[in-house]
Amino acid sequence: MSHLDQSTSENLLLATVLPEDFARLQPDLNRVDVSRDDVLVQANAPVDYVYFPEGGVVSIVSDTPGKGRTEVGIFGKEGVSATHLLLGASDTPHESFIQVSEATALCIATEKYLAAIQQSDTLRTMLLRFVQALMIQTAQSAATNAHQRVEARLARWLLMCHDRMDGDEIPLTHDFMGMMIAAERSGVTVTLHILEGAGMIRATRGRVRILDRAKLTDLAGEGYGVPEAQYSKLVAPFGKGSGG
Template identity: 55%
Template sequence: MNTRTEVRTDNLLLNALSPDDLGLLSEKMERVSLLRDDIIVGANAAIDHVYFPDDGLASISTVTSIGRQTEVAIFGRDGVSATCLILDVFSSPHETRVQMAGMSAHRIETEHYLRAIERSPTLRSALLHYVQTLLVQAEHNAATNAHQRIEVRLARWLLMAHDRIDGDELRLTHEFMAKMVSAERSGVTIALHVLEGGRMIKSERGRVIMIDRPMLERLAGECYGLPEAEYRKLIGPLGRGHCGDG
């Protein structure tokens, strides 16, 4: 019998794996700390490591030739970086960047990660389920940003970020939130004042404190909940909202 290296993790995707599949990964994993603005997947760059966050938040963004960023999706302890690898694609046109300081993750070299996927059809299947949830999130992001006013977009994004952390404090700059909801920084500042005036949040320099989550959910409406329900259907528990999965 093979001896499996035990891994203690808060990563929901890792914890949803079978013991054997988790063992294939944990044999080669190490725990690392990440800082805000660390790039864990570079656009069109070689991918040396794959990261399973235990906390914090990372954003997957498109980056234009003049450096303008637009968010495609976010993940934290619900997911894994470099999903292109699961599809046998070895680089991505998107950049993945850490957006919260103090993020920790379990890291594995790409070579070992791909070998584990090759050895286990059930591991590949589980990771493909995660790819599906990320695609649903990205599609929902695009629809929301195209059709909803900024305070609704911001409410939805804050709920998504809140789902992926402990506590009620989000350490985020106005500039970053603007990129995440496809808006100007001044527009985000106004939207934060609207949410604060409604006593849904408290906004301070570099941080947002969640005050009334149910009210934020009502404001977000149908814009929030579908990707989260898809994750719960395919992988396991995610979030702490009041929305049903029906």
């Protein structure tokens, strides 16, 4: 195992915990490569390892029989997988997998992770702050999908993915964008053309390039910004608009 210290990880949660709390985790953390479609949390199954991503986008997905898959949340370098463990549950009906970009993550065996949390109230509190921000994101997604037009929904998700990427280009398939915003593939294609025509993005096969973030933010309206502000308040500045 290569030596890790708090300054060598791009994961914002690990960078923000107290040094003594990082020291509890450090001996058992290992840096691993993660790629698109890698499953970090299987639905309705025990969790062997917990992951702190250092890049990319992780999708949390609900699979409804007969209706397909719907994304209910995302996280990346600001978060940690398997948040249900922090709430006392051993499994979850939702799957989490890498959806966008290859990256690295710091992983730790579940029993070591839970042991460290049991030893430190401050570590548990910091991790639960992320859970709070993620819960707000999930609630915001439900409200947005119920009340906003598809253009605003797509603008919101593109901004959220952009926050978690180092550059302005996001590898996104039409199928994934449809799952993100609960829309048919044909609706995604039309919406991409609308955003592209307005100069907000450039869409090519399997990729979206952000051209005008300010216009996307205006289009997303109140759908974007609430979870990001909550995370910035509870944990650390996050999102390209905050400088995080």
